[in-house]
Amino acid sequence: GAGVSQSPSNKVTEKGKDVELRCDPISGHTALYWYRQRLGQGLEFLIYFQGNSAPDKSGLPSDRFSAERTGESVSTLTIQRTQQEDSAVYLCASSLGEGSSYEQYFGPGTRLTVT
Amino acid sequence: GNSVTQMEGPVTLSEEAFLTINCTYTATGYPSLFWYVQYPGEGLQLLLKATKADDKGSNKGFEATYRKETTSFHLEKGSVQVSDSAVYFCALSANTGRRALTFGSGTRLQVQP
Numbered sequence: 001g002a003g004v005s006q007s008p009s010n011k012v013t014e015k016g017k018d019v020e021l022r023c024d025p026i027s028g029h030t031a032l033y034w035y036r037q038r039l040g041q042g043l044e045f046l047i048y049f050q051g052n053s054a055p056d057k058s059g060l061p062s063d064r065f066s067a068e069r070t071g072e073s074v075s076t077l078t079i080q081r082t083q084q085e086d087s088a089v090y091l092c093a094s095s096l097g098e099g100s101s102y103e104q105y106f107g108p109g110t111r112l113t114v115t
Numbered sequence: 116g117n118s119v120t121q122m123e124g125p126v127t128l129s130e131e132a133f134l135t136i137n138c139t140y141t142a143t144g145y146p147s148l149f150w151y152v153q154y155p156g157e158g159l160q161l162l163l164k165a166t167k168a169d170d171k172g173s174n175k176g177f178e179a180t181y182r183k184e185t186t187s188f189h190l191e192k193g194s195v196q197v198s199d200s201a202v203y204f205c206a207l208s209a210n211t212g213r214r215a216l217t218f219g220s221g222t223r224l225q226v227q228p
Contacts, residue, residue: 003158
């Protein structure tokens with residue numbers, strides 16, 4: 001079946017502009033995660049959605065970052081007034097439920113370059 | 116907070132060599148431990164996992180044992196192939212509270228024929 005998809009695959013933007021990144025999770029997956037991967041580094045957690053619960057936003061690096069999820073479907077990550085340090089690959093993952101017994105399936109990522 | 120430390124790469128091996136990639140962690144309680152792999156041009160995939168102490172995760176010839184006493188989860192393979200060339204990430208997930216993964220920085224493996 002279809003995996004996690006993300007769009008766009010690449011985004012180049014000028015410093016100060018807003019960007020919106022999209023994630024389509026696997027159908028039926030209630031949990032959705034956003035991570036950021038800077039060059040040569042591991043993934044950093046950004047935000048987590050689980051069903052209708054309030055999202056865990058504890059990983060968002062600043063108030064320029066926000067995310068929404070419509071029910072148990074698509075999610076968008078918005079970065080306002082982008083800065084060069086926002087350049088990274090943004091990865092989305094989904095899983096059937098909460099907890100380590102549920103494998104997280106990752107999308108291919110969106111490579112964001114802020115010039 | 117939780118953290119994962121893994122050996123820096125790149126690790127360069129000849130085909131059929133033995134592989135070890137070290138991973139140690141810091142966490143409260145008893146986390147679950149994972150190895151993820153990212154092949155060139157592909158997304159992250161779960162390679163193996165272990166959810167409690169002394170568990171051994173295994174897949175595709177790779178193994179890792181959850182060692183609570185040394186807080187380690189080293190990845191091993193007895194005979195690597197060129198097709199194993201990839202970036203390997205060690206990760207943990209707390210079993211309470213936030214279930215997001217905490218990743219190490221990744222280790223690039225290059226296997227030469």
